Amino acid sequence: MKKQSLEFLHISTLLAFILIPLGGLTTDIYIPSLPAMAGKLNVDIQAVQLTLLLFMVSSGASQLFIGSILDSFGRYRINIGALIVFSAASFIIASVPNIYSIYAMRIIQGITVSLIIVGKRAFFVDMFSGEKLKNYTSLFSIVFATAPIVAPFLGGYLQTHWGWEANFYLLGSLAIIVLFFELKYTGESLQKTKAFNWKNIKDVYKTMLGTPDFTLGLVIVGLSYSQLVIYGMVSPFIIEKKYGFSALVTGYSSLSSGVALMIGGIISKIMLKKTLISKLFPAIILSSVIVVLMMFFTAGHENIWMLLGFTLPIHILSGFVFNNVYAYCLQRFTQSAGTASGLTGGGIYIISSAMGYGLIHLFDIRTTHFFSFINAIIVFLLIIAIYVFSKISKRSK
Template identity: 70%
Template sequence: MKQQSLKFLHVSTLLAFILIPLGGLTTDIYIPSLPSMAQGLGVSMRSVQVTLLLFMISSGISQLFIGSILDSFGRYRINVAALITFSIASFVIATIPNIQVIYAMRIVQGITVSLIIVGKRAFFVDMYRGEQLKHYTSLFSIVWATAPIVAPFIGGYLETHFGWRSNFYLLGSLTALVLFFELRYTGETLQTSRAFKRADIAEVYRMMLGTRDFTLGLLIIGFSYSLLVVYGMVSPFIIEKKYGLSPLVSGYSSLASGIALMSGGIISKILINKPLLFKIVPATVILLLLVAGMVLTTAYTENIWILVGFTLPLHVISGFVFNNVYAYCLQRFTQSAGTASGLTGGGIYVISSVVGYGLINLFNIRSAHSFAYINLIIALLMAAAVAVFVNVKKVKQ
């Protein structure tokens, strides 16, 4: 097995950071194309939204179990196989415009993305310790936020000039390029493998999920990410269908959303040494106030500026809370880095996709006002999780 060389550690670290946003890139790049994709495939709006849901559910569920596989069999060979499969699936979606085939390939992409990003998050725990590890994990959500910043802007441009299929051609080409550098510069980083024994693995999962602050942390980051998921799913239809604006405007709005998310992560990084509760409690209160203001304002008037004007500060707060609690969960069980990484990443996707898609189907979202009510429900759920998390942490102290 090819072993990780310290000589190329910095290159491997850069490649890991490039691949961590792959999940977001795979969803956000074609968000501006959702309306035209539905039209081109001859299916409903809800049918193309399912392509997002299938990816998130398959990625989330597989991440819950993939960590133990990576802790037993290593990272490198699994990562290489996943990159090859993901690239092929992207080209299949682009060349076979059939909704059923796309559904199947999105599930394949969800599973392979899980293998890639869980392994890359575990890479940092494998190779770094102490303050270095804390520094890198605090950068995760900032780096991850590059996808919602860059992807919709690129996707909107590609949609306008080349059509929705070009998004998937680009995904396939980019992962093939990264694969070349992975083969050249990276290797196995797992130092000590765990025997793949189902009883032992089940005990590790029981221990982690039985740790209340960890499971509450998963709920908090899942709810915070739900705010972005819902916006990504419904904003193109509000902006393009209700307001009559172009896919480029959808792309720009998602670009602004991504910048807001990253800004929250950067603020979190600046305040890295402040106590966790000192940061997330005031942030949750501000989130509730913003959502309440959005509900009241959109009851009387709405337009693109009101929609984006409330969404951006909401996503700043979301990114801030996400970054703090995400880093906390990843560092909670360093002795089982792959499993903890998988549970954390999988929990985000499962919770956010179930909450987001469930609320979208429960409410007929065709305006900023109905969208505001969805945000209010998510904010209340998140506030309840934060309140219990605070009590658990105070008892532990």
């Protein structure tokens, strides 16, 4: 470890919290620019939405395996290299406005972001334990929500004044700034590495994925996050094309969605001492009621206020469920923190991107009313998953 001191601990913890939302920042910052990108690059809507999917799939798939690498070779040097490559990919996207070049760089960004955030989540398990660890992991979704709060608002402003390329110039610059502080103040957090042995790694994955409450937890957090992913993909086109507002308004609406996610995380932290199942069932029942009301009231007439008025409470409850189950999964296997972190993060991205992109392309979501049916599908799946999760959790005690 480069510095065995309070300075190392405090600055490393701060930088970890700064980097944990990087995945959300890398997707959400250019959400208000999606319609403009389609026009500027002379491609259809689906082609631009694919840039989001490629990032999420590459990030999710790589997170499934990156944890073992981090547990074997440490966090620090891999993090440094990933920040450098991520920054370069961001600058290439901004300076080479070709859709196929963007696709390639988004895949690279997905892999590098995985290396960064999996290592930073594992950092907390490396450095803390007991109630302190539980307290920090309960903050993850609150910190994670800063991306959908800040990024779309900032992206809408950048889009309005400088165009979509400015989003990626900013991402590349931010990575360089963080890189400077990482090199100057932090170091390795992993006290003891594990030998990189394929058989042992395979056994760890087999144990984790063969643990029913852990795998169902991944399904629940993935489904919860998919509600935000779908909203991020379809809201720019509903708000800007159907309702006729600007990219800045899209940014404000996504900011509101991020605030809702954070509120859900804060509520879950306040209720930290209550049992997990006693918190999940009321949340999903309330979500069901809101979705039914959304379908009913948007049937005859809809506008942006209805879109936000129903979406925001759904996202509060989604953030609440996400935060509780996310923390549960991260703490399920503390002896293999990097692997557990990677599987949890990868599961979220793969499930949410598959659900999001699948539903978007299965149904043509152009109205708030149709969007309410998509929410209903996800809530229905969450009810089933949470019910089975509760039964399995009781048996495992």
